[in-house]
Amino acid sequence: MDSASGLPTLAVIGATGAVGAVMLDLLSTRRDMYGEIRLVGSDRSAGRILRVRGRSVEAVPLTREVFDGVDIAAFAVPTPVAAEWAPVAAARGAVVVDGSPAFRSGPGVPLVVPEVNPERVRERPRGIVAGPGCTTLSMIVALGALHRRYGLRELVAASYQAASSAGRSGTDTLYAQLEKVGGDRALGNRAGDIRGVVGELGPFPAPLAMNVVPWTGTPAPGGWTSDEIAVRNETRKVLGLPNLKVSATCVRVPVVTAHSVAVHAVFEERTNQREAQEILARSPGVVLCDNPETHEFPTPSDVVGTDPTWAGRVRRSLDDPRALDLFLCGDNLRKGAALNTAQIAELVAAEQTG
Amino acid sequence: MDSASGLPTLAVIGATGAVGAVMLDLLSTRRDMYGEIRLVGSDRSAGRILRVRGRSVEAVPLTREVFDGVDIAAFAVPTPVAAEWAPVAAARGAVVVDGSPAFRSGPGVPLVVPEVNPERVRERPRGIVAGPGCTTLSMIVALGALHRRYGLRELVAASYQAASSAGRSGTDTLYAQLEKVGGDRALGNRAGDIRGVVGELGPFPAPLAMNVVPWTGTPAPGGWTSDEIAVRNETRKVLGLPNLKVSATCVRVPVVTAHSVAVHAVFEERTNQREAQEILARSPGVVLCDNPETHEFPTPSDVVGTDPTWAGRVRRSLDDPRALDLFLCGDNLRKGAALNTAQIAELVAAEQTG
Numbered sequence: 001m002d003s004a005s006g007l008p009t010l011a012v013i014g015a016t017g018a019v020g021a022v023m024l025d026l027l028s029t030r031r032d033m034y035g036e037i038r039l040v041g042s043d044r045s046a047g048r049i050l051r052v053r054g055r056s057v058e059a060v061p062l063t064r065e066v067f068d069g070v071d072i073a074a075f076a077v078p079t080p081v082a083a084e085w086a087p088v089a090a091a092r093g094a095v096v097v098d099g100s101p102a103f104r105s106g107p108g109v110p111l112v113v114p115e116v117n118p119e120r121v122r123e124r125p126r127g128i129v130a131g132p133g134c135t136t137l138s139m140i141v142a143l144g145a146l147h148r149r150y151g152l153r154e155l156v157a158a159s160y161q162a163a164s165s166a167g168r169s170g171t172d173t174l175y176a177q178l179e180k181v182g183g184d185r186a187l188g189n190r191a192g193d194i195r196g197v198v199g200e201l202g203p204f205p206a207p208l209a210m211n212v213v214p215w216t217g218t219p220a221p222g223g224w225t226s227d228e229i230a231v232r233n234e235t236r237k238v239l240g241l242p243n244l245k246v247s248a249t250c251v252r253v254p255v256v257t258a259h260s261v262a263v264h265a266v267f268e269e270r271t272n273q274r275e276a277q278e279i280l281a282r283s284p285g286v287v288l289c290d291n292p293e294t295h296e297f298p299t300p301s302d303v304v305g306t307d308p309t310w311a312g313r314v315r316r317s318l319d320d321p322r323a324l325d326l327f328l329c330g331d332n333l334r335k336g337a338a339l340n341t342a343q344i345a346e347l348v349a350a351e352q353t354g
Numbered sequence: 355m356d357s358a359s360g361l362p363t364l365a366v367i368g369a370t371g372a373v374g375a376v377m378l379d380l381l382s383t384r385r386d387m388y389g390e391i392r393l394v395g396s397d398r399s400a401g402r403i404l405r406v407r408g409r410s411v412e413a414v415p416l417t418r419e420v421f422d423g424v425d426i427a428a429f430a431v432p433t434p435v436a437a438e439w440a441p442v443a444a445a446r447g448a449v450v451v452d453g454s455p456a457f458r459s460g461p462g463v464p465l466v467v468p469e470v471n472p473e474r475v476r477e478r479p480r481g482i483v484a485g486p487g488c489t490t491l492s493m494i495v496a497l498g499a500l501h502r503r504y505g506l507r508e509l510v511a512a513s514y515q516a517a518s519s520a521g522r523s524g525t526d527t528l529y530a531q532l533e534k535v536g537g538d539r540a541l542g543n544r545a546g547d548i549r550g551v552v553g554e555l556g557p558f559p560a561p562l563a564m565n566v567v568p569w570t571g572t573p574a575p576g577g578w579t580s581d582e583i584a585v586r587n588e589t590r591k592v593l594g595l596p597n598l599k600v601s602a603t604c605v606r607v608p609v610v611t612a613h614s615v616a617v618h619a620v621f622e623e624r625t626n627q628r629e630a631q632e633i634l635a636r637s638p639g640v641v642l643c644d645n646p647e648t649h650e651f652p653t654p655s656d657v658v659g660t661d662p663t664w665a666g667r668v669r670r671s672l673d674d675p676r677a678l679d680l681f682l683c684g685d686n687l688r689k690g691a692a693l694n695t696a697q698i699a700e701l702v703a704a705e706q707t708g
């Protein structure tokens with residue numbers, strides 16, 4: 001606890017990354033819950049000056065001592081780094097909030113989305129609380145709201161994932177490829193043309209500019225990707241539905257930031273289009289944007305940089321009164337990562353402050 | 355019938371459009387089934403010189419007389435033009451093959467995909483045969499093959515539709531927008547930035563460059579789009595399954611040509627991943643491209659300009675042995691339009707020739 005302010009001390013691990021940058025922005029624009037804030041990067045970033053809460057703060061490298069006196073450690077680093085260092089932070093007394101996949105499926109680690117299962121944050125025998133991945137986070141707040149009314153039974157999801165969920169190198173690669181293809185009208189009419197022009201593929205397994213790539217994550221059994229399996233496991237864990245039927249197809253699209261998901265959800269109860277729209281409209285963390293006649297539906301370019309999950313294209317299935325189709329859109333760096341971590345950290349801070 | 359060759363006379367109506375251009379290409383590179391070929395455009399294109407079968411042919415405007423002596427009239431024109439002129443052509447004795455939505459749902463008009471229901475081409479009391487829309491055509495050949503083995507019961511589809519299915523103006527708009535956004539790194543991080551830069555929206559209801567737009571077609575009841583309803587009606591009609599459960603979400607993506615669809619299909623019978631892959635691999639008109647470990651899956655930039663439907667990411671549902679998830683990709687101007695029309699015309703030509 002920060003002795004001057006009586007407020008918790010926060011460390012941001014990975015403050016120099018894509019998610020870290022948004023975290024600093026959130027810490028600067030939301031109600032201030034913290035005393036000291038320590039910013040941590042890799043050795044490469046030691047000494048870099050970052051801005052948070054209107055002040056300059058020097059990034060320090062990741063060491064054991066960095067956690068001394070830290071109450072809450074927010075992790076936004078690659079999985080292996082989180083796997084190694086989160087237990088170190090916890091052993092030194094910090095409550096860890098981790099946004100990486102390292103602990104999401106772990107026993108004794110709650111997987112928390114504050115709008116859906118905030119109570120779980122207190123059940124953390126290992127001192128670690130995890131947040132789901134950005135694809136799950138793009139839909140779970142809206143789905144959770146509909147689940148509370150209708151009882152979710154089955155989920156089919158197809159994603160439209162942005163480049164920045166592959167970190168800074170994802171964003172850099174897409175910009176570089178877009179620069180190369182520009183408005184070149186010779187492209188896009190013959191197979192392979194784009195492959196010959198875009199240059200580096202970066203973290204993607206195929207060209208992303210002027211293309212879509214039906215693969216995100218790493219190979220999992222049965223032809224699935226790790227991201228697709230994660231959507232299934234995380235949705236089940238957050239909603240407390242261990243037998244929920246889930247089929248996801250994860251696809252990367254040439255968008256810089258903001259994920260979208262086309263959702264087909266089957267419920268226990270009969271649904272109603274108007275009522276579902278009202279439920280979404282009044283759910284905290286969700287904005288309903290659903291008036292297609294006047295071209296109102298969420299698109300990534302309209303929601304990037306905003307906090308909520310945007311819901312639109314709400315339709316009741318023509319063939320099953322218990323099924324709804326909808327289109328959800330959210331910023332993968334905000335609710336999909338930094339914001340969810342910040343919200344969990346605030347729940348812990350509120351607990352600690354009294 | 356062309357008296358010199360004994361082969362049918364073909365008229366291509368809309369020869370100067372996006373689909374028409376691909377039709378001329380197909381007529382030039384496939385086995386020649388026709389005697390005379392007449393090329394028809396609007397008044398605007400009268401006198402334009404087009405190339406087909408290695409020769410120059412002058413485009414003529416659309417008049418009643420254009421159909422004199424025509425055996426087969428392939429229509430690739432906007433819906434109202436087809437609605438008005440297809441009956442004129444049929445009344446003058448031509449068999450009409452129409453790729454527009456004008457007659458797809460009409461009684462007495464067969465909806466034909468030659469790999470799936472070729473026998474239907476002969477049942478044409480109105481002298482008109484229609485082909486489905488490009489979204490249905492991106493999946494129906496692969497789905498039809500799986501249906502024959504397992505019996506399709508339910509279909510959930512999310513599309514990734516290319517700009518060129520909105521015609522030449524769709525393609526032009528996307529290129530112009532890509533030219534404006536180029537690799538501009540200031541874009542894509544704040545809501546509305548892209549909207550301020552892309553300029554004309556063309557036929558799309560929102561910016562398409564660096565974005566995805568969950569809307570194609572016109573408003574239909576219940577919040578659906580005409581395209582989404584068409585996928586349902588056309589799939590039912592082509593497969594002869596009037597009660598098939600179908601939910602589609604149609605989304606435009608910043609790709610010039612080649613549609614993709616993420617498909618979740620539930621069957622009557624238990625499915626098997628390996629067997630489903632083999633069925634697809636040996637189905638005429640389908641290419642299996644499914645080895646994610648070596649980055650083999652279909653993407654639009656790899657399939658554009660090719661004839662078949664490309665199938666990949668074949669997975670059996672982890673929660674339902676009767677369900678398969680897969681990712682399909684096909685050129686919307688080829689199998690999605692011109693090729694399917696050409697194939698139907700060839701069935702009719704073969705009938706007429708003997």
Ligand SMILES: NC(=O)c1ccc[n+]([C@@H]2O[C@H](COP(=O)([O-])OP(=O)(O)OC[C@H]3O[C@@H](n4cnc5c(N)ncnc54)[C@H](OP(=O)(O)O)[C@@H]3O)[C@@H](O)[C@H]2O)c1
Nearest residue numbers: 014016017018019041042045076077100134165167168337
């Ligand atoms: N991007 C998203 O949409 C998203 C969404 C949900 C979850 N996540 C998760 O968030 C985490 C961070 O993702 P990101 O997109 O922000 O990645 P990123 O842009 O590559 O940033 C990685 C951060 O981790 C730091 N780091 C790397 N190796 C380190 C080491 N050995 N020791 C200490 N710090 C190290 C980097 O510091 P330097 O700058 O010094 O290299 C940087 O601050 C990942 O676990 C990711 O799975 C990301």
Ligand SMILES: NC(=O)c1ccc[n+]([C@@H]2O[C@H](COP(=O)([O-])OP(=O)(O)OC[C@H]3O[C@@H](n4cnc5c(N)ncnc54)[C@H](OP(=O)(O)O)[C@@H]3O)[C@@H](O)[C@H]2O)c1
Nearest residue numbers: 368370371372373395396399430431454488519521522691
């Ligand atoms: N693009 C696709 O992926 C796709 C897929 C499936 C089905 N379709 C259907 O195919 C049809 C053509 O689409 P498209 O993409 O090729 O459109 P397009 O590029 O706009 O071409 C339209 C064609 O129709 C002609 N035309 C327009 N008005 C006419 C009139 N009043 N009289 C005679 N000809 C006229 C145009 O001639 P001018 O050049 O002289 O204007 C041009 O040849 C549409 O019904 C569309 O729904 C398209």
